[in-house]
Amino acid sequence: MKYLFVLILFSGLIITPVFAQEPKNPSLIIDTIEVPSYEFNKILRDADIIQMEETHGVSWQVTIDNNLLYANPNGNAVLRIYDKDNPEKLVEIGMGAKPNEKFWIAVNTPKEGYVVVHSDLERGWSSSSKSIVSYTERAGLTVNNGARIVVSNLDIGVFKIGSYSVYGMESSTDPPAINSGSMVLEFISGDPAKNPIAFFPFYIAAAVGILVGILYLTKKRS
Helix, strand or coil: CHHHHHHHHHHHHHHHHHHHCCCCCCCCEEEEEEEEHHHHCCEHHHCCCEEEEEEECEEEEEEEEECCEECCCCCEEEEEEEECCCCCCEEEEEEECCCCCCEEEEEEECCCEEEEEEEECCCCCCCCCCEEEEEECCCEEEEECCCCEEEEEECCCCCCEEEEEEECECCCCCCCCEEECEEEEEEEEECHHHCCCCCHHHHHHHHHHHHHHHHHHHHHHC
16 A cells, blocks of 8 residues: 555656646637627628638637627627538527527528527526537537526537627617627637647556556565
8 A cells, every 4th residue: 555655646746747737739729809889780781791810610619798788678689600611501699688688599501591499588698697609520519598508419510610790680770789888709619639638647547557556466476
C-alpha cells in the first residue's frame, strides 16, 4: 500500500503541470456579436444576411442573451442561422415580447421545407436567462430555452453555420418591434478530434493501472 500511495502521489504531480499547460483545441472558434435593437425593426425580406468571418461546423453552440426592450406586445426578435453549403437550410429562433414571451424553433430544409419543431405561446423564454442552441454532427440539434430543453437531438443532417440574419416585424406597416437594447450572440465551435491530448487522461489511467498491477505482483512474489 505504501508503494501505491507513492505512485498515486507521483502521478498526480505529473498530471497537474501537463493540464496547466494544456494547449487549446486548434479548431476552436469563438465569435461574440452584439446585434443592436434597430436591426429587428425589419421584415424578413429586408433582413440583412451577415456572412460569418469563419465557418462554425462539426460541433457548435449559439448562446442567445436577449436584452431587448420590446416596443409593443406583438413584437418579435427572430434569429436565423444559415448553413454555409446550402443557405436554404436554416434554423430559426423566435422570441416574443412580454407578457406572453412566446418562443419557437423552426427549421427549413430543401426536402421538408419550413417546419416549426417547437412552439410555446406563453412563458417560452425569460430575459433573466440565456437560450442555447447546440449541434453536433452525431447528436443533431438541441435547444434549451434557459429553463429546460425544448428540442433534443433533432436530426438536421450536416449543418455548418456560415451566416445569420435577424428581423422582428411581420409587415412593413407594423409598428416597430423593438425600442432599445441589444441581443448578444456567442458562437462557439470546434472539432474535438483535433485536440492532440484529448485522450491523455486515459493514457495516464492505463499506465497507472499497469504499474499498480506490477507492484502488486512484485509484492505478492516477495
